[in-house]
Amino acid sequence: MYSVCVRDHLMIAHSFTGEVFGPAQRLHGATYVVDVEFRRRELSPDAIVVDIGRAGDALKALLAGLNYRNLDDEASFRGRNTTTEFLSKEIFDRMVSRLRAGELGDGASGIEAIRVTLHESHVAWAAYESTI
Amino acid sequence: MYSVCVRDHLMIAHSFTGEVFGPAQRLHGATYVVDVEFRRRELSPDAIVVDIGRAGDALKALLAGLNYRNLDDEASFRGRNTTTEFLSKEIFDRMVSRLRAGELGDGASGIEAIRVTLHESHVAWAAYESTI
Amino acid sequence: MYSVCVRDHLMIAHSFTGEVFGPAQRLHGATYVVDVEFRRRELSPDAIVVDIGRAGDALKALLAGLNYRNLDDEASFRGRNTTTEFLSKEIFDRMVSRLRAGELGDGASGIEAIRVTLHESHVAWAAYESTI
Amino acid sequence: MYSVCVRDHLMIAHSFTGEVFGPAQRLHGATYVVDVEFRRRELSPDAIVVDIGRAGDALKALLAGLNYRNLDDEASFRGRNTTTEFLSKEIFDRMVSRLRAGELGDGASGIEAIRVTLHESHVAWAAYESTI
Amino acid sequence: MYSVCVRDHLMIAHSFTGEVFGPAQRLHGATYVVDVEFRRRELSPDAIVVDIGRAGDALKALLAGLNYRNLDDEASFRGRNTTTEFLSKEIFDRMVSRLRAGELGDGASGIEAIRVTLHESHVAWAAYESTI
Amino acid sequence: MYSVCVRDHLMIAHSFTGEVFGPAQRLHGATYVVDVEFRRRELSPDAIVVDIGRAGDALKALLAGLNYRNLDDEASFRGRNTTTEFLSKEIFDRMVSRLRAGELGDGASGIEAIRVTLHESHVAWAAYESTI
Numbered sequence: 071m072y073s074v075c076v077r078d079h080l081m082i083a084h085s086f087t088g089e090v091f092g093p094a095q096r097l098h099g100a101t102y103v104v105d106v107e108f109r110r111r112e113l114s115p116d117a118i119v120v121d122i123g124r125a126g127d128a129l130k131a132l133l134a135g136l137n138y139r140n141l142d143d144e145a146s147f148r149g150r151n152t153t154t155e156f157l158s159k160e161i162f163d164r165m166v167s168r169l170r171a172g173e174l175g176d177g178a179s180g181i182e183a184i185r186v187t188l189h190e191s192h193v194a195w196a197a198y199e200s201t202i
Numbered sequence: 203m204y205s206v207c208v209r210d211h212l213m214i215a216h217s218f219t220g221e222v223f224g225p226a227q228r229l230h231g232a233t234y235v236v237d238v239e240f241r242r243r244e245l246s247p248d249a250i251v252v253d254i255g256r257a258g259d260a261l262k263a264l265l266a267g268l269n270y271r272n273l274d275d276e277a278s279f280r281g282r283n284t285t286t287e288f289l290s291k292e293i294f295d296r297m298v299s300r301l302r303a304g305e306l307g308d309g310a311s312g313i314e315a316i317r318v319t320l321h322e323s324h325v326a327w328a329a330y331e332s333t334i
Numbered sequence: 335m336y337s338v339c340v341r342d343h344l345m346i347a348h349s350f351t352g353e354v355f356g357p358a359q360r361l362h363g364a365t366y367v368v369d370v371e372f373r374r375r376e377l378s379p380d381a382i383v384v385d386i387g388r389a390g391d392a393l394k395a396l397l398a399g400l401n402y403r404n405l406d407d408e409a410s411f412r413g414r415n416t417t418t419e420f421l422s423k424e425i426f427d428r429m430v431s432r433l434r435a436g437e438l439g440d441g442a443s444g445i446e447a448i449r450v451t452l453h454e455s456h457v458a459w460a461a462y463e464s465t466i
Numbered sequence: 467m468y469s470v471c472v473r474d475h476l477m478i479a480h481s482f483t484g485e486v487f488g489p490a491q492r493l494h495g496a497t498y499v500v501d502v503e504f505r506r507r508e509l510s511p512d513a514i515v516v517d518i519g520r521a522g523d524a525l526k527a528l529l530a531g532l533n534y535r536n537l538d539d540e541a542s543f544r545g546r547n548t549t550t551e552f553l554s555k556e557i558f559d560r561m562v563s564r565l566r567a568g569e570l571g572d573g574a575s576g577i578e579a580i581r582v583t584l585h586e587s588h589v590a591w592a593a594y595e596s597t598i
Numbered sequence: 599m600y601s602v603c604v605r606d607h608l609m610i611a612h613s614f615t616g617e618v619f620g621p622a623q624r625l626h627g628a629t630y631v632v633d634v635e636f637r638r639r640e641l642s643p644d645a646i647v648v649d650i651g652r653a654g655d656a657l658k659a660l661l662a663g664l665n666y667r668n669l670d671d672e673a674s675f676r677g678r679n680t681t682t683e684f685l686s687k688e689i690f691d692r693m694v695s696r697l698r699a700g701e702l703g704d705g706a707s708g709i710e711a712i713r714v715t716l717h718e719s720h721v722a723w724a725a726y727e728s729t730i
Numbered sequence: 731m732y733s734v735c736v737r738d739h740l741m742i743a744h745s746f747t748g749e750v751f752g753p754a755q756r757l758h759g760a761t762y763v764v765d766v767e768f769r770r771r772e773l774s775p776d777a778i779v780v781d782i783g784r785a786g787d788a789l790k791a792l793l794a795g796l797n798y799r800n801l802d803d804e805a806s807f808r809g810r811n812t813t814t815e816f817l818s819k820e821i822f823d824r825m826v827s828r829l830r831a832g833e834l835g836d837g838a839s840g841i842e843a844i845r846v847t848l849h850e851s852h853v854a855w856a857a858y859e860s861t862i
Binding site: 071072073074075076077078113116117118119121122123126175177 | 484486487488546547548549550551552554555583588589590591592593594595596
């Protein structure tokens with residue numbers, strides 16, 4: 071299995087609902103350093119998993135739709151806890167949509183699985199991975 | 203599959219038995235930067251894999267039972283080579299016990315697998331992973 | 335010159351005033367990975383710059399006064415842009431107060447300078463340093 | 467499953483053929499920080515996956531055959547795009563050959579899978595993994 | 599003294615002249631992860647050292663003039679060894695020119711010193727720093 | 731001012747004397763990831779601060795004299811607390827001796843200052859720096 075991974079980041083505000091979150095129930099924020107790993111069994115004829123440049127551009131465009139925002143005000147997240155693991159899945163879903171829309175190029179059609187990892191600090195991260 | 207990972211560290215002395223270990227047969231030591239990754243297919247109702255705060259506290263408590271020690275003097279390791287890979291499994295086992303004892307909270311009951319990684323330097327690490 | 339540095343982190347929300355900030359004028363947030371470096375010319379009789387354990391505890395206590403908050407709501411920051419460089423100086427000032435109050439132990443009296451670095455992502459950081 | 471991973475690096479020049487590569491069609495270069503992870507279900511009698519010292523030596527020897535070269539001039543890569551993902555597989559193949567030739571020691575015979583990761587910058591990496 | 603630092607990267611080919619360079623006399627290449635740190639004693643009225651966004655854009659534009667090239671073919675480097683330390687100074691000079699041309703904004707006029715660091719691998723880096 | 735820095739590591743056991751050290755009074759150990767930065771105002775005729783290869787070899791040879799040992803048993807450290815800051819100075823002194831003995835090559839004669847940093851974990855490091 072081959073992989074290619076690109077990294078970018080996101081800076082958001084949010085708060086959580088539920089006693090389990092302790093002080094994180096207050097409005098606070100996070101930098102998420104985001105890794106998106108694309109996987110496939112065979113390389114394209116150009117010998118790539120995906121064009122790293124296009125993958126990086128797609129990730130930047132995707133993150134622009136979330137960046138510099140208070141996620142508590144986003145209609146699409148109403149009533150949800152936008153935890154690091156939840157956001158990993160959200161970014162996974164958005165990347166799959168972009169891939170299917172052809173934004174990653176023709177060569178990306180062979181991608182079989184994606185893993186999204188969000189590093190929230192030097193001591194904690196979350197991830198979501200699945201076949202697509 | 204969702205993951206959440208927390209990081210802490212451990213500073214121990216030990217020696218190894220066996221020619222394969224060369225100079226590491228002498229009493230020496232290591233800092234292990236320890237990552238514990240928890241995995242499950244679905245999030246809890248709070249939208250988490252495990253409470254990151256409780257996971258970090260459980261890891262710190264677990265490591266306190268090994269930290270600042272000469273592992274050669276620990277009865278439970280008598281006759282064993284406490285290699286980085288061996289210790290990865292040891293920390294895995296101890297974390298599973300803590301999880302089963304409820305130390306990670308009710309929400310942690312859905313955890314299906316754990317991966318423990320010990321970074322022994324900037325150029326080497328070992329890991330143990332398994333379903334639980 | 336000797337140095338000792340300890341690291342911890344902080345997760346806050348805030349917004350900025352001024353066109354130069356572009357989209358960061360919106361309410362957003364950040365994780366700051368915080369390094370505090372203590373410097374002195376000679377070691378204490380125990381051969382330390384400062385007790386790493388006490389330094390780490392002092393940093394954690396200091397950060398607890400800022401952590402998991404919307405800095406826009408903090409009275410002490412009214413009318414200020416809480417940029418990464420501004421917060422570096424703020425944490426410097428608070429650490430100097432704690433050091434002078436004896437919180438870092440007697441041995442810390444020889445500390446001559448402090449540098450505070452806040453990493454806001456994998457591609458940007460700010461710092462403030464000064465003699466004390 | 468147990469893992470052990472060793473790290474080293476490689477500095478090469480090359481160019482790519484194909485419009486998808488944009489400016490990387492020009493002769494340029496890269497530092498690849500190379501991680502080789504060895505996996506097996508059970509530890510050897512010495513409690514290791516593989517001798518970390520021998521694994522590191524084997525990796526250094528392997529990389530010496532590629533290091534400080536223009537890969538466009540290497541006969542074995544004629545007509546191939548030596549992308550990061552392609553080189554991950556190449557290093558995988560060469561490590562498997564060395565393992566089978568006994569270069570990693572007798573204890574390494576239990577290794578079941580290898581993952582090779584090449585970090586080409588702080589924002590992109592590629593990998594190849596397979597059972598052996 | 600306040601600092602702000604931004605990071606980007608560069609991928610080039612080159613060769614060195616001189617026996618001291620050993621195998622690096624051959625045509626090879628490198629990824630340089632580039633940190634540019636800006637320093638000043640007082641913050642601007644907006645509470646910044648420099649606009650991080652503009653600093654990052656200026657660095658990316660600057661690096662585009664060097665990126666994906668064989669430095670041996672660049673007229674401006676004829677007869678020079680483009681070592682990591684030499685390139686650190688080259689990037690310093692180019693950033694100073696851009697700063698003086700106003701590319702970093704009006705607020706950047708207070709910058710007093712710059713440090714450029716080029717990480718060539720996980721085990722080596724070089725830097726150049728000076729007042730401007 | 732130009733800098734070049736090389737990195738290697740060291741794995742030792744030791745214990746500390748003094749109540750300030752708490753549990754670190756017990757025999758324990760550490761991995762130290764060691765950075766040695768060499769500084770000079772002007773480059774050599776070859777456009778280097780020091781030959782990175784020779785600097786790395788000198789560091790490896792120096793560390794071999796400390797590596798895989800219990801520092802409590804070393805005659806040269808009798809009655810001393812081998813803290814991270816103390817060891818930074820020790821490695822500084824040993825590197826200066828090697829430099830003066832010509833081990834870093836003729837070109838290294840222009841080196842004016844050295845900084846040695848020992849990373850003891852992902853959250854703490856110490857350093858010693860001085861002109862030579």
